[in-house]
Amino acid sequence: MLQPSDQDLWFVPLGGTGEIGMNLNLYGHNASWLMVDCGVSFDEPLQPPYLNGEVRESPQATRHSVVAPKPDFIAKQKDALAGIVITHAHEDHLGAIPYLWERFKKPIYTTAFTAEVLRRKLARSKLLNKVPIIEVSSGETHQIGPFSVKWLAITHSLPEPFALKITTDVGTVLHTADWKMDANPITGQPFDNQLYKALAKENILALVGDSTNAPKPGFSVSERNCYDGLLNTIAPLRGRVVVGCFGSNIARLISLARVAKNTKRYFGLYGRSLLNMYSIAKQQGIWPTDLEVADPSHLGYLPPNEVLAVATGSQGERNAALSRLAMDTFPHLQLEKGDTVLFSSIIIPGNEESVRKLNEAFRAKGISVRHSEDSPLPIHASGHPCAEELKLMYHWVKPQIAIPVHGEAMHLQAHANIARECGITKFYVGRNGDLYRLAPQPSIRRQVIPVGRIPLGVD
Template sequence: MNLNLYGHDGQWLMVDCGVTFDEPLTPPYIEPNAGSRHHVVAPDPAFIVEQRDKLAGLIITHGHEDHVGAVAALWPRLRCPVYATPFTAEILQRKLGQAGLAGKVPVQVVQPDSTLTVGPFKLSWLAITHSIPEPQALLLTTSAGTVLHTADWKIDAQPISGKPFDAGLYRQLGETNLLALVGDSTNAVKPGFSISERICAEGLNTVIKQSTGRVVVSCFGSNIARLISLAKIAQKTGRYLALLGRSLENMLGVARKTGYWPDDLEVIEKAHIGYLPPEEVLVVATGSQGEPRAALNRMAIDASPYFELEAGDTVIFSSIVIPGNEKAVERLLEKLHKKGVQVVLSEHSDVPIHASGHPCVEELKLMYQWTKPQIAIPVHGEPEHLEAHATVAREMGVKRTYVGRNGDLYLLAPQPGIRRSRVKTGRIALDQS
């Protein structure tokens, strides 16, 4: 989950405000047996709440839960303007409506590739590729220097949704004396390049075409490109596509409203699934991480009101197992195997059926080669990912790399450095369960 604060000239700018799920209040990498887990966990904003009169605004870089999921819960304590691109703003407005905040939060819709001044910060939204529409990197320019906040990204020359990655945009930054790059470390321990969504779509088509019986695909609900790919595969293979899970249905609604869902791709009502011959059914379901309340687990225990999984059906995991979810996924797989269902996991598939939205080592190298920052600050990862990212930056000639923990204060100018544990941070449960 992400919550970043940039300070300059007596004011702060917040970038992203997200949640994590099924986590304890002490990060597992600090304390492996950290006590009871909570369904929804957010960063504790106490530090900035105490000086919210100095908070110039909140920028949301894209619509994933770990970047936007805590806004509705924390905004009443922040009371600042919020800035987001149209797709992300639509996701946010729906969350605000559910929280009883419709019309109460000043959300400014910013077009992709815009430039805007917020407090002492000149902000430029830069197009980048990720696994959701309208991902944006953020360029923060101040009198002290310019910082590139990459947010989540990858290099995808063939995205299903949105424009291909534009390397020229980032090469230009290499000629501007960029002060610092604050960047995504999620896949910094993985060599090579991430694969394109289009390659993933080809792999899914291969597996689904060979399958008999019903096919259920579980993937991350926010990946509109993956949903578009599956809708096209349904057309090609003579199947009807249906969605099971509130987050999937909500994301489809957002994509339709903002123009990202092709008009010619049909999604049928889920109530119709049970009346169709098995070989004509393609279902996308939530629950790839073994969540007990999600659609896939309900199918595995015959608790879905729409149809029952049977021997001969196929369940495809178009996802990875997020660290910490291994046991829950194992329990889910055991239930599916007992039913005689064929299971295809992304890590065991002969063809690619999942594409990460984050940069691997060679992509990180290219980003540093293009942008040439004076300072590298790895974020968005656990300690091993941050250290691996810093190693890549040093290999690419970055003279200063700062690896810290939550609560560390990074000084970028005029004298770069890092002050440990200067800000009190923590986690709070949003559901109290």
């Protein structure tokens, strides 16, 4: 069994490198492993549709509702696994825990909001009282086996996202997870650049970082600017407005609730994930007390100009609220000519056809459809850094090595090009199953670890 020595520091992605979604990362040192995130993807085939930038998926490929990285490599040596760290509450970072945890049976370290999201998932799988969850606060450091892990506050699109400073006897890594530089976030504190500038003095060996928006120039849009764009887009509309967005984007839900209040509309949520996230945000004291959420069954009785609803299914998922609204099979609301559907989201690669069919179904009914890509105003704000944000991070942190993750081949290469422009002389563009040797001698060994995808039962 492949095992790191006390002189080694290794990075091994089992999921999320060479693809977007289902992140599962391992750090190896001194005969021990640390797992960072354990996520899923939805409506995917078991063969990756993208490999080295090329589309490989056959139209006949069987797609599965929920898919996770194959965990055999670490499950077979679970005694060497020191613990599991979850960086934030997005499905592609924690969604596989209820399905895979019994293969590891190790404690999970995360913050309060993410812990509550995870507990509710575990309750549905009857694992709630079996999984030890250790809650961590911003700035805390925990010793997990031979790994000293410090939680560094960062900004993203939901409460309590964190980067990790992982320190070992042979080197320190900054694992950014998902992030952006947002000076005006809707939830949480603004991005603290001093926190990351201070890392330049700590001789960071490697930065393992988010590549999702690396090909995009400039800076990401602030959530505050997104609120302004949504308000100015919705204010002139006279019919019902339904907004599709990702269920876990608490910041966007708060923005839309404020838009509803300012445009004198009633605000409702359609979809289990949206209602669950709203409930958690209220429980954790994150949801503003002045923003009311109407009973979703009441919205259908209101005049069209008084309705603003948020619905799941922005990627065209079958049986999600948006698809059922398009097919007139939703029990609480029926859309008509003169209504508007806004997509406060992006189309994730691979979902183009399902979203196209959803658009056609709405437009056939005389319903106006507007996507963020086609909007003159910002109605969506990505939670990931664009090129200038990556450049600033590299100038501040000054790592010796750049490891692009969280993206397909084109995203990883664009990230590596940025690191090179910033004077980083060692960078490795790889994919799931590669062994990144960070110490003692940096190198990458290609495809030495068996990886793959497994389908998961839907809870």
